[in-house]
Amino acid sequence: MRPDTPQGAETVADVGEFNLIRRITESRPQPKSTLLGPGDDAAVVAASDGRVVASTDVLVEGVHFRFDWSSPEQVGRKAVAVNLADVAAMGAVPTAVLVGIACPSATAAEVVDELSKGMWHEATRARVGVVGGDLTESGNLVISITALGDLRGRAPVTRGGAMPGDVVAVAGQLGFSAAGLAVLGRGFRSPVSVVGAHRSPEPPYAAGPQAADAGATAMIDVSDGLLADLGHICAASNVAIDVRTDLIEVHQRLVDVASALGGDPRHWVLTGGEDHALAATFPDPAGVPPGWRTIGTVTRGTGVTVDGGPYAGPTGWQHWR
């Protein structure tokens, strides 16, 4: 599913590892947090409060993305976004990413250029540096991203601190990526609002530290689907969560797409992954910060319910299952 390398196009083998690294890193501006950028054995990144937050993800062509559905530039943006969202979900401000790209030697060098352009695009949007990486040969295209972040004195917000009586709130879009996937799966390319959300989600990075400052007791990045990810909070916090559908806004765009394709927009919102919204629990309903929408409550017990009962339908995604 890799775009065929056009006849005569320059391949990564033609350009060579060192030249390619040079051309995707040269003259890229770095933020102040990048104390030493690419080009040496390792990078040096500011970690102002004496701690660093770190998360890693691996994205595989044909599993996590398809080049017939997304351009290399969009894949690059997404690869960085999904990982920065994990850092934000701890309450940290993202500071840097490191990137590994493994690809066949016949890959067009332009694919790597475009992947890299997308990575820099999203990194710049989040004000972080691409501080290092590795470029190597592989049978299929695999992207690994590690994101770093700075808590700036905050306690990390884990999945394990939710308490009965807390409210549950979300920041960012839900269901758009799943709707986009459904559209692409039917062979369509629009509407752009949902297809674009699937190709290059834009997680609400600032909402993470904002939630931490507002006293969030638990927080998670919604990557597997809202109910599945709230389930992770329940398991880690030893609590139950009830989601109230009357509090969940289903965007008109999702209603329209669902109506055209015959899907259920609420199902996308509840179970669709990859939007990389943030979900968090707050002790005080009045303390839920601006931009966050309350969608449910934390109670004693285990597991996630919807309107007080079990939700019928698939609730997440595990690899190899």
Place this chain on the structure above:
Amino acid sequence: MRPDTPQGAETVADVGEFNLIRRITESRPQPKSTLLGPGDDAAVVAASDGRVVASTDVLVEGVHFRFDWSSPEQVGRKAVAVNLADVAAMGAVPTAVLVGIACPSATAAEVVDELSKGMWHEATRARVGVVGGDLTESGNLVISITALGDLRGRAPVTRGGAMPGDVVAVAGQLGFSAAGLAVLGRGFRSPVSVVGAHRSPEPPYAAGPQAADAGATAMIDVSDGLLADLGHICAASNVAIDVRTDLIEVHQRLVDVASALGGDPRHWVLTGGEDHALAATFPDPAGVPPGWRTIGTVTRGTGVTVDGGPYAGPTGWQHWR
């Protein structure tokens, strides 16, 4: 080249992503630098002086390792070692690694268990934590590792600080991995001293901070081969380096192996990669720390010479070349 999954053996698909993550992370002891370990969106690692050193590598089955030559446990050790060596080469003390494993769904779960066991083995040897990771599906087996480190107040030692008049010194083994590769390539499995060095190099992590404390002006991890990596120092520092073969010790074991296979042991020492020795430059010959061996000098000019002249033969390794 993946070991065939035995009939009836549990595959990663049988065990499932979350269970597999649980069983490779549970009850593993973490060092004090791991403030929050695996299991959440991101880990939190101590960065005592307000900076963090970070490096990432991708290792691909069939390109960087072969399971008919190395066991999964040995591959796991090597994957961590090569990356921690990059952190040490900045003068930093390694603190943590994050691990990504992408593999086919039919991979035996035991392969992932053994990879993980090797990673923990090397991490423990270096006193660092495996603090996070990702496990996903892929057509071929790809391992990504990100290592973090702490400079503890030191200035990072880059490749760019060597000055004419400095001496060049190395710490750790040279040529053993190349000799091991030659042995394996001929279908042999011994001697273990060289085959083991190829399968699981043991970089001299402590020598990195030691060199920094001794005033090293430039430092690099020898992964591409001694001459190639000294060439990177020359390019970054805008200097020339002359290596003196009368100062280079060729271990008797390498002489023996070369004699048996018909190779040139000095060629392995000068050009063999993957030993992950450290090479550094020091302003004062008397200040080269214990355990480091002086092998040459830094002069004005460009490029690396051997005994004053060009070295005949391949001097390194680039992917896709």
